Amino acid sequence: MRYVGQEHVLTLPVEDGRIEPSALGLAFDEGHRARFGHAAPGQPIEIVSLRVSAVRAIPRRAPELLAPGSGTPDAAAQRPERLVLFEIGEGPRPCAVYERAALRAGDRIEGPAAIEEETTTTLLRPGDSAVVDGSGALLLEIGASR
Amino acid sequence: MNDRLDPITAEIIRGNLVGITNEMKTNLMRTAYNQIIYEAQDFTVGLFDADGETVSIGLGLPMFVGGLSHAVKAMIEHFGVDGMHPGDVLLTNDGFLSGSHLNHIIVVLPVFAGGHVVAYSASMAHWADVGGVLGGTTHDIYSEGFQLPMVKIVKAGVEDRELLAIIELNVRFSNLALGDLRAQLAAVRTGETRVTELAARYGTDVLEAAFRAMFDASERRARAAVRAIPDGEYRATAEMDDDGVRVGRVPIDVTVRIDGDRFIVDLSRMSPQVAGYYNSGAAAGISAVHVAFKALTSPTEGPVNAGSFRPAEVILPPGTVVSAERPAAMRWWMTYPMTLVDCIFRALAPAVPDLAIAGHHADIGVATAFGQDPLTGQLFVFVHAAQGGGWGARRDADGESATICINDGDTHNTPIEANEVKRSGLLAVRYALRPDSGGAGERRGGLGTTFEWQVETDMRFNSSVERTVMAPWGLEGGPRPCPTPSGAGRPMGGSPRWRAARRTPFPSPPGSRSSSRQAGVAASATP
Numbered sequence: 001m002r003y004v005g006q007e008h009v010l011t012l013p014v015e016d017g018r019i020e021p022s023a024l025g026l027a028f029d030e031g032h033r034a035r036f037g038h039a040a041p042g043q044p045i046e047i048v049s050l051r052v053s054a055v056r057a058i059p060r061r062a063p064e065l066l067a068p069g070s071g072t073p074d075a076a077a078q079r080p081e082r083l084v085l086f087e088i089g090e091g092p093r094p095c096a097v098y099e100r101a102a103l104r105a106g107d108r109i110e111g112p113a114a115i116e117e118e119t120t121t122t123l124l125r126p127g128d129s130a131v132v133d134g135s136g137a138l139l140l141e142i143g144a145s146r
Numbered sequence: 147m148n149d150r151l152d153p154i155t156a157e158i159i160r161g162n163l164v165g166i167t168n169e170m171k172t173n174l175m176r177t178a179y180n181q182i183i184y185e186a187q188d189f190t191v192g193l194f195d196a197d198g199e200t201v202s203i204g205l206g207l208p209m210f211v212g213g214l215s216h217a218v219k220a221m222i223e224h225f226g227v228d229g230m231h232p233g234d235v236l237l238t239n240d241g242f243l244s245g246s247h248l249n250h251i252i253v254v255l256p257v258f259a260g261g262h263v264v265a266y267s268a269s270m271a272h273w274a275d276v277g278g279v280l281g282g283t284t285h286d287i288y289s290e291g292f293q294l295p296m297v298k299i300v301k302a303g304v305e306d307r308e309l310l311a312i313i314e315l316n317v318r319f320s321n322l323a324l325g326d327l328r329a330q331l332a333a334v335r336t337g338e339t340r341v342t343e344l345a346a347r348y349g350t351d352v353l354e355a356a357f358r359a360m361f362d363a364s365e366r367r368a369r370a371a372v373r374a375i376p377d378g379e380y381r382a383t384a385e386m387d388d389d390g391v392r393v394g395r396v397p398i399d400v401t402v403r404i405d406g407d408r409f410i411v412d413l414s415r416m417s418p419q420v421a422g423y424y425n426s427g428a429a430a431g432i433s434a435v436h437v438a439f440k441a442l443t444s445p446t447e448g449p450v451n452a453g454s455f456r457p458a459e460v461i462l463p464p465g466t467v468v469s470a471e472r473p474a475a476m477r478w479w480m481t482y483p484m485t486l487v488d489c490i491f492r493a494l495a496p497a498v499p500d501l502a503i504a505g506h507h508a509d510i511g512v513a514t515a516f517g518q519d520p521l522t523g524q525l526f527v528f529v530h531a532a533q534g535g536g537w538g539a540r541r542d543a544d545g546e547s548a549t550i551c552i553n554d555g556d557t558h559n560t561p562i563e564a565n566e567v568k569r570s571g572l573l574a575v576r577y578a579l580r581p582d583s584g585g586a587g588e589r590r591g592g593l594g595t596t597f598e599w600q601v602e603t604d605m606r607f608n609s610s611v612e613r614t615v616m617a618p619w620g621l622e623g624g625p626r627p628c629p630t631p632s633g634a635g636r637p638m639g640g641s642p643r644w645r646a647a648r649r650t651p652f653p654s655p656p657g658s659r660s661s662s663r664q665a666g667v668a669a670s671a672t673p
Binding site for chain 2: 003004005006007008032035036037038040
């Protein structure tokens with residue numbers, strides 16, 4: 001709510017039941033005074049938005065799980081290899097590339113490898129490894145075999 | 147330090163004062179009715195000690211760093227501390243007190259604790275309209291709107307309805323004016339509540355000792371910074387395009403004398419006050435020195451308080467373009483003092499080359515348009531501000547592009563969507579960097595901008611952009627950029643035909659486009 005002509009608004013709680021405009025107006029004046037130190041009783045007031053929150057119980061849904069894989073990524077999840085420079089001073093080395101959306105639960109990937117998806121790339125350095133869990137998360141072990 | 151003031155308490159109080167002025171600022175913006183306040187942030191709020199010295203200031207507008215303190219001191223002298231009572235609120239828009247235009251309404255509330263005034267809580271805000279002629283230039287203060295001397299708008303808690311009625315009758319948008327006044331009251335009462343709480347918590351003597359300790363600490367830091375500048379006399383000059391009425395340049399002439407820890411700025415060679423509306427009062431001339439001084443000595447120290455400025459002495463005889471006397475016109479007060487700030491940097495460039503910055507666009511980039519709103523049929527007055535322009539380069543960096551001028555600090559440009567929603571006759575076409583508008587050099591000047599509005603109703607348009615003739619400058623041999631091609635009006639689809647639109651409101655028929663531009667600026671080419 002706000003006085004007509006203002007830009008910013010004040011959000012006020014309203015109790016369940018019928019809303020009395022005059023009581024709401026008084027509550028706004030009082031809220032404005034409490035928040036800003038000043039009120040303008042008698043000035044026209046407008047309601048800019050109404051917010052309702054409702055709570056009800058819904059049945060619990062089973063989490064979606066990835067189909068189990070063979071333990072190594074399918075050919076469908078493999079993209080062409082590419083060269084990646086890991087250490088300054090050393091040459092670039094061939095690196096396997098996987099598509100994350102095509103990985104399945106239980107797939108295990110050893111570094112060096114790049115796991116690509118639309119919004120990011122997960123890079124496994126040599127010695128790192130990743131396991132895909134049932135929810136699709138990548139569980140990384142850094143330097144497991146370094 | 148006071149027996150009861152330990153350094154930790156002093157620091158807690160200092161942090162509190164910054165917080166209070168921030169809260170005053172927020173409450174002013176949240177309750178204001180006028181876009182120039184809640185979007186552009188053309189306002190200043192502050193707390194002042196019992197003598198009117200600045201304790202903490204929340205700046206939208208650095209150019210007003212001295213204006214509020216100046217007005218509070220004048221109020222103290224006018225009413226006398228015995229003439230003020232709890233529940234009083236004082237008001238003025240006297241341009242020769244604030245140093246600025248009549249749109250700046252100053253509201254001051256004396257804060258009482260333990261039976262006496264411990265502080266003043268004050269706000270200045272830019273009202274959308276204060277009467278006076280619409281557009282064009284003005285030749286004296288009387289054509290610029292209503293003037294209220296120092297008055298009590300609230301006496302012991304009771305609003306003066308007669309004064310409110312006088313204001314209501316003299317402005318074009320009384321709902322905005324009275325709404326903004328209520329917002330200013332909200333801001334100063336927020337300050338009052340919080341300062342009263344502080345005084346109750348620590349005691350008024352500790353609070354006042356904390357103010358003094360803060361002034362002294364800020365002064366020590368500022369003096370140390372001045373001592374680092376080599377002693378000597380430094381001078382810089384520049385010229386403004388014209389005074390808005392007469393043809394001919396207006397000289398800005400600044401001498402800075404560094405003498406140990408004293409920073410003396412002599413403005414006695416500034417142009418005499420001019421016939422057009424580019425004059426400002428002494429509070430503005432002194433504030434311009436303070437803006438440059440703060441930037442050079444303690445730019446990041448807060449709160450902004452009177453102690454920081456003690457080493458800065460200003461020699462400013464009355465009657466110059468930055469110490470104008472009645473009946474000088476002052477509507478465009480803000481433009482010249484920015485070049486004054488630039489000239490202080492220019493003067494000191496040989497002494498502190500690593501701190502110096504080349505000239506910037508030095509103007510708010512205001513365009514105004516007024517006409518009939520096609521949807522409501524009502525008069526609308528549209529103020530397009532502030533528009534970013536190019537800033538000067540420094541030794542270690544290129545200049546910033548599309549950045550608001552120095553004296554407008556926290557002032558924002560109003561979002562395009564907010565402007566379009568409020569005025570159905572305007573459509574923003576583009577807001578773009580102007581390629582190659584910055585000066586060349588090893589460090590380049592920032593780029594200026596072009597803003598283009600499409601007009602969909604009959605309206606009149608004014609653009610008062612400065613430096614359309616006299617370009618800003620480079621340092622250390624950097625060349626000047628081109629001046630700003632300000633202008634207005636071309637038929638849609640036609641070839642660009644920019645015309646100067648500074649003096650006379652330029653009629654914009656429906657279907658035409660109006661544009662406001664800001665300069666790019668010179669670079670400092672380091673050898």
